[in-house]
Amino acid sequence: MKLLLFDIDGTILLTDGAGTRAANRAFEKIHGLRDAMKGIDAAGKTDPLILSEMYGNGLSRDYTDGEARELYREYVLFLEEEVENCRIEIMPGIPYLLESLSSRTDVMLGIATGNIERGARIKLRKSGLDSHFSVGGFGSDSGSREALIRVAIERAKIRLRDSEDFEKIYVIGDTPHDIVHGRAAGAVTVAVATGRYSLTELLEHRPDYLFEHLADYENVIRIFD
Ligand SMILES: [Mg+2]
CATH class of the missing domain: 1.10.150 (DNA polymerase; domain 1)
Incomplete structure (x- = not known):
């Protein structure tokens, strides 16, 4: 898993x-x-x-x-x-990527966000993508991004069957904070330049994977095989 x-x-x-x-x-x-x-x-x-x-x-x-x-x-x-x-903008490829990942039995999808949980739910509900995520770590769990990522991992582990463990954990985000704190929490880091940071800026923080956007989702999904 x-x-x-x-x-x-x-x-x-x-x-x-x-x-x-x-x-x-x-x-x-x-x-x-x-x-x-x-x-x-x-x-x-x-x-x-x-x-x-x-x-x-x-x-x-x-x-x-x-x-x-x-x-x-x-x-x-x-x-x-x-x-x-507001005019909510869904990032390119995201609906297809989440749809495709949701259909897999070897993948669990969760949220790791600095938003407090109620704020995160408001934004996700409006996007119509909230049903894809079964667990999360939020700004209401900790002011430290590394700590809230660890909370998300612990919550996800509770949902696993006995003796099962995650073979890999990925953190997908658009800022150096996601890369640095994801790595500190032991995750494989996937950076995407659809937010405020450019490819070059994200590259400086050496993510394990780096994408300009996730529009080419069939290629992106291969890194989770
Ligand atoms: Mg972000």
Whole structure:
């Protein structure tokens, strides 16, 4: 059995800034400050890390647990609305790749994303691709990408039969964070340049596989044989 853990933003889909707008609206509602996401590079970062940067930028301090709970509560409400109204873009080849992988009995599909779980589910539901994934690790599990990948792996292992183990685990993502933390968690790393990072930038972090996009999904799928 192989486990494939997909990142969401820039790998499966793009929501045309819906997450940023929702985070800005939540922060403004609670703290009265506009554009708290300004200057923050969210690509590949977990929601807790992004939240830290918002508090650092806007209020020159970190957040408390209570503030995080309140902010996430507002954020998912705004995100529902923003995602509903956004032009969601599914990355090339992704529907075919997931369809094809889902039909295989030697593959388990999961999510490894910095989004908090409720945010991830909102985005995936809108894409119509959520049914392909049986497990996940999320930003609500840890602010560390390596740790949330490990959580996804542990959850996936629980679904295996006794004495079975994964022969290989793959992390598929669009940023250096996916490569570096995927490797640290013991995964084979698959980078795809459909997000903010170019092939050259991703190559510097030496992923095991590198693709410009996954449109040629019949070729891509061979690396999971
Ligand atoms: Mg990403």
